[in-house]
Amino acid sequence: EVQLVESGGGLVQPGGSLRLSCAGSGLSFSNYWMHWIRQAPGKGLEWVGNINPDGTETYYVGSVKGRFTISRDNAKNSVYLEMNSLKVEDTAVYYCTPKVYWGQGLFVTVSS
Amino acid sequence: QAVVTQEPSLTVSPGGTVTLTCGSSAGAVTSGHYASWFQQRPGQAPRTLISSTNNKHSWTPARFSGSLLGGKAALTLSAAQPEDEADYYCLIIYSGVGEVFGGGTKLTVL
Numbered sequence: 001e002v003q004l005v006e007s008g009g010g011l012v013q014p015g016g017s018l019r020l021s022c023a024g025s026g027l028s029f030s031n032y033w034m035h036w037i038r039q040a041p042g043k044g045l046e047w048v049g050n051i052n053p054d055g056t057e058t059y060y061v062g063s064v065k066g067r068f069t070i071s072r073d074n075a076k077n078s079v080y081l082e083m084n085s086l087k088v089e090d091t092a093v094y095y096c097t098p099k100v101y102w103g104q105g106l107f108v109t110v111s112s
Numbered sequence: 113q114a115v116v117t118q119e120p121s122l123t124v125s126p127g128g129t130v131t132l133t134c135g136s137s138a139g140a141v142t143s144g145h146y147a148s149w150f151q152q153r154p155g156q157a158p159r160t161l162i163s164s165t166n167n168k169h170s171w172t173p174a175r176f177s178g179s180l181l182g183g184k185a186a187l188t189l190s191a192a193q194p195e196d197e198a199d200y201y202c203l204i205i206y207s208g209v210g211e212v213f214g215g216g217t218k219l220t221v222l
Contacts, residue, residue, distance in 0.1 A: 035211070037158075044216040045150070045158065045201050059210040062113055095157065099148055099203070100169065102157045 002026040004103035006096055011109045012086055020081040020106060022096030030054075030074040032098035036081045039105075040092040048094070051079065064090075086110045114138040116204050118214035123222055124192045132217045133184040134202030140183035141204060147185035148203045149178055151196075152216075158201065162187060189219075197221045 008020040022034070036048040049060035051070045058070050069082040079096055086108075093105040115137040124130035134147060141147060149162040160169060162178035165185060175190045185202055202214045 037213075044199075045152075045203075045213045047203065047211040047213055050211070061210060097158075100160050100163065102159065104157055 002101040004096055004101055006094065006103050006106035009094065009106035009108045011111065013112050014086060014088055014110055016086050016110070017082070017084045018086065018108060020083070020094055020096075020108070022079045022081075022103065024077045024079075024098075027098070027101065029077040032100075034070075034072060034079040035097050035099055036068075036070060036079075037095045037097060038090075038092035038108075039095075040089070043092075046092070048081070083108070113210075114204070114206060114212055116202065116212045116214040118200075118202060118217045120215065121218045121220065123220045124189065124196075126192055126194060126221055128192050129188065129190045130192060130219065131181070132187040132189075132200055132202075132219070133181065134186070134204065134214050135184040136204055138206070141180060141185045143180065144207065145185070146205045147178070149176075149185075149187045150201045150203065151198045152201065153198045161200075192221050194221050 003025045006022045012018050033050050035050040038046050038048050049070050051058045055072045067085045072079040088110050091110045095105045117135045143165050146164045150158040151161050152158040161172050161176050166178040177188050179186045200217045205211050
């Protein structure tokens, strides 16, 4: 059974930082592009960014470029999302996914 | 950044057929955009139905199919069931740039 388990979410003040982690099991993790996708309360899905299988390429949506960084450790079957200079509008449920399997997501709330 | 457009809402009768579309402001959607389709029921995480335009997964009900139609990606649901009532999202890959979701289609089975 494939599992994707996100961790590291929570409440953070505007301007703060947070690091999300995602651990995968039951899949050939190192073969997949991994994506972070978010969903603000009551809104649609938004693609945040991705990383290629060997971690040498990353792409981001314009609104997070320069603030968010995606990395991975294939030895640990894990992908990470480093979020800096957080804004209220970054409040959302964050999912890590290879776009085939999905975890339950992680709440990130940016509020003072 | 390109804008991806979906019908905001559609209604289908039980047993009926409906087609959801996914267009791009950057031009025609082709197989090179590797469109994906996702279903999201209220309070649940998304579920992947279709990858790379028309590839189903083991869990994808046979009544769902993906295609290209008139310059757009399309998701066709045949013989709709009550449990198909959900939000549906398409995702388009823009090579070397990134990926963009459509705004989603709220499908009602009524």
